[in-house]
Amino acid sequence: MTTEIPMDKSTDTVKVSTAEATPIIPLPHAAARGLTVAGSALALIGTFLAWTWTEEFPGNLTVTGYPGGLQVLTLVGSVLTLLFALSGYGIRGLGWLTPGGKNSPVLLAALGVFGTTGYAMGAISQELGGLVNLEPGAWVSGIGALVALIGALGLPVDQPYGAGEAAPNLWGRIRHSLTAPDPGRAKELPSWAEILIIAGGFGVGLYVFAYGIGTEYSELFIGFLIVAAFGFTAVTRAGLLKRLSALTAKHRNVTLGAAFAAAICFPFTQSNDQFALIGANILIFATVALGLNVVVGLAGLLDLGYVAFLGVGAYAAALVSGSPASTIGVKFPFWAAVLTGAAASLIFGVVIGAPTLRLRGDYLAIVTLGFGEIFRITMNNLNGNSGPDVTNGSNGIPQIPDLEIFGFNLGVPHDVLGHELTRSANYYLLMLLFTAIVVMVFRRSAESRIGRAWVAIREDETAATAMGINGFRLKLLAFALGASLAGLAGTVQAHVSYSVTPEQYEFAGPVPPNSAFLLAAVILGGMGTISGPLVGAALLYLIPAKLQFMAEYQLLLFGIALMLLMRFRPEGLVADRRKQLEFHETGQLDVPEDKPLPEGATGVAKAGA
Amino acid sequence: MTTTTSAPTTTTVLDASGVTMRFGGLTAVRDVDLTVNSGEIVGLIGPNGAGKTTFFNCLTGLYVPTEGKVAYKGTVLPPKPHLVTQAGIARTFQNIRLFANMTVLENVLVGRHTRTKEGLWSALLRLPGFRKAEDASRARAMELLEFTGLAAKADHLARNLPYGEQRKLEIARALASEPGLLLLDEPTAGMNPQETRAAEELIFAIRDQGIAVLVIEHDIRFIMNLCDRVAVLVQGEKIVEGPAEVVQADERVIAAYLGTPFEGAPGAAEAAEVEAAEAEAQSTTEGDDK
Missing domain, CATH: 1.10.3470 (ABC transporter involved in vitamin B12 uptake, BtuC)
Structure with missing residues (x-):
């Protein structure tokens, strides 16, 4: 079966052949995507419910309607999953999210949500002594994360196997399903918009960094690491990082300026002397x-x-x-x-x-x-x-x-x-x-x-x-x-x-x-x-x-x-x-396009070259 | 023939006299004299292991010769590679030694190192001359890439070039140091006939720019087309030197290449015996014919 997925407006459509590269879990495409969306929505809803009954677990996860601590991480992760999954439907205005891989970012984000939610549930029952300490909210989020993960595993794989390659074993297939093609060339934007995007990128970077430094207990930091690692990889696979680095390479001085501006802002985000010392x-x-x-x-x-x-x-x-x-x-x-x-x-x-x-x-x-x-x-x-x-x-x-x-x-x-x-x-x-x-x-x-x-x-x-x-x-x-x-x-x-x-x-x-x-x-x-x-x-x-x-x-x-x-x-x-x-010696070399030779530039050796 | 007579005012560019290189008990190069005049292409041939590359390394300061001295345009060269290059001798390597993970343009820019002066302070403070010198270097490097036909690939990594172009890039990099003498160590090794032809034309073009060329090569046809003069190195000793045709016809050279024991070497008696036997056999067959 060949699915045609509409790409970014600037690039042509890409045919993703799934005849050779089958998903890990064989599901119909519509069902898989539906499961992913539903699962991550469920995980999202779960974060607004109480996860445990006591404030003994750090971060106060007992409040309904106001996510805190590890719940926030699950919330961020599931929003990311949801966005990537919806982008795969070709919804207008979301296409820019996935110029590179379509489905591997969904899978990675779903893994991140599953990882952090699972870790949170494990940590709660470990510290408070048993699964009984989990309130329904945790189960809602956990099951949502699991459903989303199953759905994501059923999504078609972004890249077909290389020509002549045999279908690998399960581990190889999992690794392959996490790869994604490189994004095509981005549409030209006015330079103020590009600079704005760079500034936004650094703003997000500063926020994530400041959040990481400001984590007050190790459970939150581990959860942060899980979400950050998977989220970062997902964003990379989606091709957003390539797009951003193309922009930063274009405006190098702006980028340096933005980086230092973000770094100068850091102490203003911290009220605690200990974190500023870090x-x-x-x-x-x-x-x-x-x-x-x-x-x-x-x-x-x-x-x-x-x-x-x-x-x-x-x-x-x-x-x-x-x-x-x-x-x-x-x-x-x-x-x-x-x-x-x-x-x-x-x-x-x-x-x-x-x-x-x-x-x-x-x-x-x-x-x-x-x-x-x-x-x-x-x-x-x-x-x-x-x-x-x-x-x-x-x-x-x-x-x-x-x-x-x-x-x-x-x-x-x-x-x-x-x-x-x-x-x-x-x-x-x-x-x-x-x-x-x-x-x-x-x-x-x-x-x-x-x-x-x-x-x-x-x-x-x-x-x-x-x-x-x-x-x-x-x-x-x-x-x-x-x-x-x-x-x-x-x-x-x-x-x-x-x-x-x-x-x-x-x-x-x-x-x-x-x-x-x-x-x-x-x-x-x-x-x-x-x-x-x-x-x-x-x-x-x-x-x-x-x-x-x-x-x-x-x-x-x-x-x-x-x-x-x-x-x-x-x-x-x-x-x-x-x-x-x-x-990484790959078959395809990262070579820039040949520059057209200026007229009249006749090298001596070209005659025989 | 494609060879042309050298410029009317010939000066000696390279004068190596009595160069001897010993590694412990092994004498790799023994008492070799060689001169290269301006506007000349000189070939250096010899069987594998004859000491050609060792001799090159002695010339370029990679090895310190045990005896003998090397003079460039009348001044004796110190045995330090970077000083030799600064003096005006550039070289390529038998097994290509490009800076594989730098771009083609950067490779050539590294070759400009001795002809530019901008130091660390100039780079850090971006002093007024810095941009200018950098632009001039870049322009000169691009000129050389155009000369060798690599301009279109200036931004490629050197490692990604096909083999023939890597050879060309090595030559472009060597030319970037504005040498008066270019030493080429087997520039056509592993090339197909078309590529060899192209290399030949490139070397002629280099000579026409007034750069003397000393080239090591195994391809006899290439040497015959190219060189004004050929020296033959066998077992570390120069046995003959002269115009290509003369060298090609020389018995000792043929002997060295074909492996027949040459005069004075042990086994001459056996060779004479074989010859006699052959003559006898020939006379008997001739007798049969009659």
Whole structure:
């Protein structure tokens, strides 16, 4: 059977052949879609009823007519499912929702609803002791989610199997049913509309991020992760993300502006100092990860001791901060402290880099790992006992005073636009400025002669030197630049955390940033991209901070997650085009359209080509 | 014949004298002298393992020759690849070494590295000269892509190009460093006859721009069409050098390629024996005919 589904007005209709690729559950098309719509509507209605009888379960799910906590997540998920499913009916005005896949977004959204509702029901009965604690509302939503999932599994598959491929087994069929074709070219919109869409996209992004940080108990955060992960994948499969990234690629400066505007808005969405502090710490982590991305992502130098540069910056800033525990006892103004921190890191980077950068690959990784540890141990030993007293050894340098910039004390709350900005929010905004600087440095250096030389060295060092690139000098430059960027972040970190101690700068530990987590953030997010390390750092900081109960298993889970990631998405969450091609060799290459040759441009070799 | 006489004022571009390369006990290249004059295409041939690529690596600074020196336009080259390229010698590789995950245009832009000066500060602060230099580089790179016939594929990733075009891109990338001498290591390996013809024309066009070319090749017909002069390397030693026709007819070259023991090598006595036996056999068959 061949169904014809009307696509976006801008593209032609696409024939989805279901003769080869059968749905997981064989249902008539109309029945499957009907079930999905009915199921998600039922799940939606269920969220307005009480799910449990007592307020002992966090989030107060006892109120009828006013969804709260986990109910909101189910509500959002089922609305998303409903919209995608209705878009498949070809309802006017909804077609723009699914320019790419038609049915796989429905399935993914339905999975998200089922996952979060099922998790909520499980958590309620686990914590309150038995299924008996579930009120009818939970059952309504749960059954609705299940019905929607069954319906979605019965929807036709978006992509036929490749020519000559045998029908795979069940697992293969499930995986296949989650794939979707790429959206066609979007209709030209006026540029103000495109900019508005970008702004809207970032607005949604900010809201989701702020919601994630603001989740007050781990059940809600897990539910949030389930809905966010499935929802994000659904939106990707629907082709909306491709559309959005086409727009952001077109208006790059607008996009950067919108991203920072959204980031500036973040502290105004938080009234709780604790959450603003998480935001500030994420920014520190992300900034350092972005600095590491210069070294690892662009120049391809595997640095396992990168956190030492953050430490050098932080120690330098702490020593000149005017802290009573500082052995120098001077107080520099902030700008001088920043320069001191960055310069100290730069020098340290050059001193370490000069001998080690003659090594390649694994050898470099091992040596940098060693130097990272040497830094920490040295800071421990400069305690007046086993060495000169510079850093107070394991006590570190406590009582670092708050910054005061142009008479603006960052340590006390300020009222801005009727919203009280707490201490952490102040530091968040200061750190955001540094992040912006690092983003700019990364972007500008990547798009220059130097950046191209770095990528060339990463790709093939021998060929790069044969092209006239002084490999050692450029690698040292990357190392030094990366080090000073980390040093910059370190100067702020010293003030945010009040004190610097050697064990903040380990190779691996429970609290990011440390070298292992920094590298993981870069790889998880996507090497060589700007947004990748930011996303990776946010996830790697948020998940351990929100899920305190699994602190003991944190490194185990982290390892498992990394392995799964390397198996299924080796290019990272945010892939640049190069990496995507590198890791997923598909038959169809992502090649741009050939440019028509200008008239008269007759290459010599074309005669025989 | 397609070969033309070289420019009236010939200067020596490359002067390698007494280049010897030993790896432990193995002498890969022994006391090789080679000169290349401006406007010349010189071929370097020899059986597999003769040391041709090793000799190239000695010329371009990838290897530090054990003995001997390499001079470019009268100045002795330091054995550092990037300095050699800066001096004006560019090369391609036998096994294609493009920056696979960069676009075609970016590959050529990397080749411009030594001819541009913009450093990190210029890039970070976007100093006035930056945009201008970048645009000039881009324009020059596009010119080279048009010259090699790759302009339409400027935005493709290098890895996605078909084999023949990857070879061309390597040449375009090497030309981007504005060399006075281009070293080509088996530029037509694995090409079909049409592609080989195209490569030939490309190399002539490069020579016509005033760039001397030294080319390693196995395809004898290609070498005969192309080169003004051919040097033959066998077991690390240059055994003969001269115009293509002379080299082609040289007994030692034929011996080296066909595997017959050459004069002075062990086994000469056996060869003489075989020859004698053959002569005898021939005379007997001749006798039979009568």
